[in-house]
Amino acid sequence: MVTLLYFASLRERVDCAREQVALPPGTPTVATIVDTLRARDGRWSAAFAPGLAWRVAVNQSMADLATPLKPGDEVAFFPPVTGG
Amino acid sequence: MAHVRVQEAPFDAGREIAALTEGRRDVGAVATFVGLVRDLNDGAAVSRMTLEHYPGMTERALEDICAQAAARWDLLDLRVVHRVGPLVPGDAIVLVAVSSAHRGEAFAACEFVMDFLKTRAPFWKKEETPGGERWVEARASDDEAAGRWVEGGEGRG
Numbered sequence: 554m555v556t557l558l559y560f561a562s563l564r565e566r567v568d569c570a571r572e573q574v575a576l577p578p579g580t581p582t583v584a585t586i587v588d589t590l591r592a593r594d595g596r597w598s599a600a601f602a603p604g605l606a607w608r609v610a611v612n613q614s615m616a617d618l619a620t621p622l623k624p625g626d627e628v629a630f631f632p633p634v635t636g637g
Numbered sequence: 638m639a640h641v642r643v644q645e646a647p648f649d650a651g652r653e654i655a656a657l658t659e660g661r662r663d664v665g666a667v668a669t670f671v672g673l674v675r676d677l678n679d680g681a682a683v684s685r686m687t688l689e690h691y692p693g694m695t696e697r698a699l700e701d702i703c704a705q706a707a708a709r710w711d712l713l714d715l716r717v718v719h720r721v722g723p724l725v726p727g728d729a730i731v732l733v734a735v736s737s738a739h740r741g742e743a744f745a746a747c748e749f750v751m752d753f754l755k756t757r758a759p760f761w762k763k764e765e766t767p768g769g770e771r772w773v774e775a776r777a778s779d780d781e782a783a784g785r786w787v788e789g790g791e792g793r794g
Contacts, residue, residue, distance in 0.1 A: 561689050633756075
């Protein structure tokens with residue numbers, strides 16, 4: 554299992570702040586999870602549509618689609634940041 | 638070395654600056670930046686703002702940015718305080734304070750920390766305007782401001 558977190562406008566779009574999902578066998582990456590999310594209903598496929606600006610962090614460090622995942626990882630999805 | 642804090646409560650800029658200089662005689666310069674909530678953004682009146690963040694990663698990201706600044710310039714100390722939660726126009730959002738022996742390092746590092754914070758620290762602003770609530774969009778100019786430190790250029794644009 555991995556924990557998925559969603560923040561800000563992305564969280565509102567998918568109406569979910571936190572969930573746990575099973576890791577598929579093989580060598581899963583962030584891309585594997587994103588494919589799973591896109592295969593859900595229209596709300597999810599729209600939120601993760603190609604070309605839309607979102608960021609991902611794995612275990613609280615910035616990551617990308619190729620970042621490998623292992624059981625217990627914390628994967629966070631969020632829009633580009635706007636602090637300061 | 639760096640002191641990083643994320644909090645809902647207001648901060649006292651004077652107290653933060655004092656903490657950089659208390660008990661030491663090697664500080665020749667302190668550069669500070671304070672960011673505030675404005676009552677106008679992207680053509681709309683802003684009555685309220687809520688700042689969301691990613692607890693845990695936020696602190697790590699800020700500490701990493703401070704470590705990068707400390708590796709790049711000869712600094713004595715750094716402090717970053719960032720507020721989260723509900724804010725209104727006029728409220729201070731963020732403080733960056735940097736101490737060094739000479740002003741050049743302090744000025745440069747202070748700007749570097751702010752430029753990186755704006756593009757790498759996981760904070761998100763939601764504004765309340767007459768047209769309703771809206772998430773603030775990231776600005777390309779912020780990416781450019783951060784990018785110039787990476788490319789090694791010193792001037793803007």
